[in-house]
Amino acid sequence: MSERTLAIIKPDAVKKLAIGDILGRYEKAGLKPVAMKLLHMAKPVAEGFYAVHKARPFFDSLCTFMSSGPSVILVLQGDNAIKKNRDLMGATDPAKADKGTIRAAHGTNIEFNAVHGSDSPDTAQFEIGFFFPGMEIYDGR
Numbered sequence: 001m002s003e004r005t006l007a008i009i010k011p012d013a014v015k016k017l018a019i020g021d022i023l024g025r026y027e028k029a030g031l032k033p034v035a036m037k038l039l040h041m042a043k044p045v046a047e048g049f050y051a052v053h054k055a056r057p058f059f060d061s062l063c064t065f066m067s068s069g070p071s072v073i074l075v076l077q078g079d080n081a082i083k084k085n086r087d088l089m090g091a092t093d094p095a096k097a098d099k100g101t102i103r104a105a106h107g108t109n110i111e112f113n114a115v116h117g118s119d120s121p122d123t124a125q126f127e128i129g130f131f132f133p134g135m136e137i138y139d140g141r
């Protein structure tokens with residue numbers, strides 16, 4: 001079933017010039033970018049995006065990281081896009097991520113881990129709407 005997921009190429013991966021490699025992985029896996037922008041999040045924007053993690057000890061540090069430079073924010077569309085993207089990403093901690101995954105290739109540690117991907121249909125709906133109005137999502141390709 002075709003679905004959409006929100007992906008972020010985080011500031012660490014953008015700084016490392018890994019945008020091209022990561023976009024290529026999405027496309028080769030059949031995940032089509034249907035919306036995309038480079039955005040330097042203000043810290044309150046990062047806090048809003050990660051509100052679900054507000055109570056976690058790493059929340060402040062995570063939001064500082066996510067607002068430390070520009071990210072690439074994308075909507076990916078394809079069969080099973082949510083799980084497919086999570087599989088491409090690998091485990092949260094790059095040291096535990098399977099070989100061949102994005103986090104194994106580009107992540108530094110459990111915080112600076114190169115990419116984000118929605119983890120469920122509900123999360124995807126919230127996250128896509130957080131960054132993109134419907135008129136900026138290009139369907140029908």
Ligand code: IDP
Pocket residue numbers: 053058062091092110111112113115116117119
């Ligand atoms: P996920 O990105 O694999 O879905 P989450 O548990 O949703 O992982 O955590 C969101 C983000 O918070 C992670 O991608 C990572 O950047 C950061 N994070 C998660 N766990 C830790 C931690 O234990 N220490 C520091 N940062 C963390």
Ligand code: MG
Pocket residue numbers: 117119
């Ligand atoms: Mg998550």
